[in-house]
Amino acid sequence: MRSALLLLLITTVLELLSLERGQAQNPTSFTVYGTVIDSVTQKPINGAAIFLREVRIGSYTDKNGFYGLAAPTGQYTLRVSYLGYLPKIINVKLDQNQILDISLSKDIQLLQEVVVTSSNPEENIKNTETGMAKLSIRSIRKIPAFMGEVDVMRSLQMLPGVSSVGEGSSGLNVRGGSIDQNLVLMDEAPVFNSSHLFGFFSIFNPDAVNDVTLSRGAISAEYGGRTSSVLNVKLKEPDLEKGSIFGGVGLVSNRFGFEAPIIKNKLSILLASRGSINDYLFKLGPNSIKGTIANFYDLTGKILFKPTSNTRLAYTSYYSYDIFKLPGDSLSTVQVNASSSTFRYRTFNQTLKFSWFITPKSSFSIFGVQSLYRAQTSAPDSSVAFTLRSSIRMRSVKARYLHATDKTNLSFGLEANFYEIHPNTLQPGPFSNLLKLEIAPEIARETGAYIEDEWKFSKAFSVIAGLRYSFFQRMGPDTVRSYDGDIHRQETVSATEFVAKNKVAQSYGGFEPRLSLRYALDDNTSIKASYNRMRQYVQLFSNTTAALPTARWGTSDLNLKPQIADQVALGFFKNLNKNAWETSVEIYYRRSSNFPDYRDLANLIFSQKLEQEVIQGQGKAYGIEFMARKNIGFFRGWVTYTYARTKIKMDEKYASIHNYTGAWYPANYDKPHTLNLMMSYRMSSTVTFSANFTYSTGRPATFPYGKFVVNGNAVPIYPTRNLQRIPDFHRLDLSLIIDPSASTSGPKKKWQGSWIISIYNVYGHKNAYSVYSDLNQLQQTNSYKLAIFGAVFPSLTYNFKL
């Protein structure tokens, strides 16, 4: 109604104007009006310019995307344009009043020039949450990539509070959490291993990713089950209007994909594939690496269906496969001596999501998810040939309701997860003497309910309060052992009970309060605080410095208590120079209980009684994170500095089975100082230059100080755990993006190709990947520093779109 009034007003004004100019008024003047919307999000575009070329009459859309233009009868060329969108030219025959709704599609090329962040620059001041970071795929693409592979997980390490054990190790450590304490979601489906090739690359295909959001401070009550952070990877929506083909060829992998509307504005499909081709690199190498096989591929597919204007159904499917074969090694941890082994692992995730936008303010969605991760190790040696398989499958159903008003943002929902873990099954080869070994599967249910509301009390003050209740049940069939005392050894088993199928073996539950407060001192300054409690019932058990892809997942049971973590965070946010600069300081303290560590030389792979290998202790992490970010102009980037500590303590009662009890010792990923610098400079409309620099303290390590020899084996004697460190890490990377199709002059080409030249580790610093010792009699030195990424890595990638 309001729009109609506005239309009337505009027409009147326009008519008055033309009258004033004294032009002869054509009595048969008509109006064209309608809304301008985004083709993908279907949201109105505010401020789009509408122009009738022939009569040189123009206007802008209002905040509802509405426009109206009046002109005499005739044939016109109507041009609609808005920054960041492809302009549209429509021929209009004006012989009556007519409605013309126009949808604009985003101009990817142009957007690089104009839009920096996918969110509003002042969002960091206005939203209530602490420790929130959103990166669009466009900003991720600007970060110089290792071997030309645009990598979501690696890019996140440029953010404060995010680190990893080392270059090329899998997973992320967020604010002192271990890698399994991050809930990594790809279109709502949890990802159990986010790395390709042991951690060199991440499993997300950049062609299919829209944006990633990392919540490391305040975490919405909607999410649970992990104690340290939520990483939400949103995949692109298939374009409902126009199809495209895209891809790229690079040193490591080749990509190819397409999106195609099947029924315009109703049904569309997106498919993106990626496969590595690195084998040939190893074949050219020396004998020691010639036999190496290291390959991966992944497929990402998404179907979007919009039967009506306020309902939508989306199906996402993701499959990835990795194979890694070392030319010769022995898996001493598997109790079988084998000469060479092959690792294979795959992820298969599916999400089906139905959303109903009941009113513009409220929506309901329900989705079903299946996440499957399988790992396999095999050795070919005939007498001890074996295949070792493990898998984790999670099926889940989730429903949520959102209701927003100007003052509040209410949401509530329910969730039910079903876990089925097959820890390890050893299948002997045809001529093998080994016995088949199968560790009993773990079946568990985890349910959750949450309610959360955001109250905007005033322009300055807002609160998000949420409460989640999670309930976990470890189901039978399960053999439950009770122990005398706290030390779980075979000798201390006091009773054994068998729990039948579908019976509950053990249950845990509890509330998880979440609270965020924000107070704005002025338009450009705010102070925020948050508190959250998280519970984790499913965890990764790994005793190595960096987790192997074959590491074992397990659920809580009678003897393995769920992990509980509490985090408090305080942040100060200030934007300077009309939001051109964002700055922030955040401090946090995190305490966790039942943090897992392992008895000395624990056997995790074949243990039928995991509680005899695991010890649970305390963890604490604290830190301060500084960030300054420039968002506008040809020269952009950010600088962050983090001071962070993570420590673990095991109770003294475990002294007989754990060498370092009773004192806090640094976690494997405790790196106190981290400095990250990322900048990009747009040299011209077709060329962008970017650079990043990173410095961090070396990760903790324990070097042996003594040795003795028994049976010809030199046995190292270790001091207290993790009190030494490998050398500090620093590296500079550069990249140059040349995109001729982004040129503003000349005709638009159909084939849009772009080159990315990147140089990783520009000054070739031999960063220590690890420090190892080799007591080789022929050489006099004893400890060595191994730098896998120790050289300059130039790479070249070609991307195309059509």
Place this chain on the structure above:
Amino acid sequence: MAVLRGLYPDSIMKIIQIFSLLFLALLLNTCISPFNANAPYEVDGLVISGTLTTTTGLQEVELRRPAAFTTASINYGVKDAKVWIVDNQGNKQDFVADQVNAGFYFPADKKYVAEKGKTYILHVLAQDQSKYESAPETVKPVAPIKNVYTEEIITTDAGLGKVLSGYNILLDTEDPATKGDYYRWSWKHFESISFCKEIYAFPSRARTATLTAFSCCELPCWDIDRCYKNCTNIMSDVLINGKSITRHPILSIPYCSTDYYVEVQQRSITKAAYDYWQAVEQLSANNGSIFDVAPAAIRGNMSCINDAKKTAFGFFEVSDVQERGFFINRSEVKNRAILQRCPPYPTTIELFTCEPCRESAYRTKLKPKFWTK
């Protein structure tokens, strides 16, 4: 790469290929450099390794000091300690220090053996009066060796093609149906010698000493050769219980046209000993890589009973032993053999300086048990 051809213009493929080669050239840069981890020079503690078996000649106790974690450091043997073993019936057997090899102690009664089912405790009294004791260890019977045999190792030589380069010595045995059997295998090689001492000299204008002659020997005399690197050869029946253990590797020897005599021992060990040896293997494989297991203390069964601060490393292992000794006929070769790798042969013999065949851990006058020649 070939599959991709056609998908992209040729020029793009060419550029990518050039880059790949450039990348490879850089990848092959050596990336290993020495690193100083600040290792101390002195390490406290005492390493006590004891072996008591049901077979004569295999009983020994070795006392050594731990050393710094460097290549150059040596685990010095500890002399002047008192060593004895007591069984559950109170019988005591003293061990005496070996005069040639510091740190080795052998039973005073050379025929001393352990008996199946009996429990033993090792006692060590160091010179500084600190007293060490082992946990009580019981001898468990071991299954007999079913077969020991050899297999030719055929390799491809650049000049000769497929050649015989050595032999693998393999073992078969039957694991009893009971669970909880743990095995350790070891071997001893006896080389009949004619010359006892190598004489090194500086030939004219040479800067380094070279082997010039051998001195003759009081005969018969045998050199005893044992495994000296990564010799922990253990197995648990967890994964094979009740089945036969076949083709279990014992050792590999190079090709030489003389016969080779070896004695193989199959020992029953306890769960604690198995855990200990496994820890030894696991920890000695740790080299600092990111897939290393977390550092841990190695827990043996020795402890200092009058000073809790003194650390004792090592293990006192008792076992039942099944032994086989045999010759490997290396003179009859069906296939073409690789160039021989044999012990050095004398060029000149110093006939006038004959050495006695001194009894030690590495040399003996006693004929090996299974020596048939």
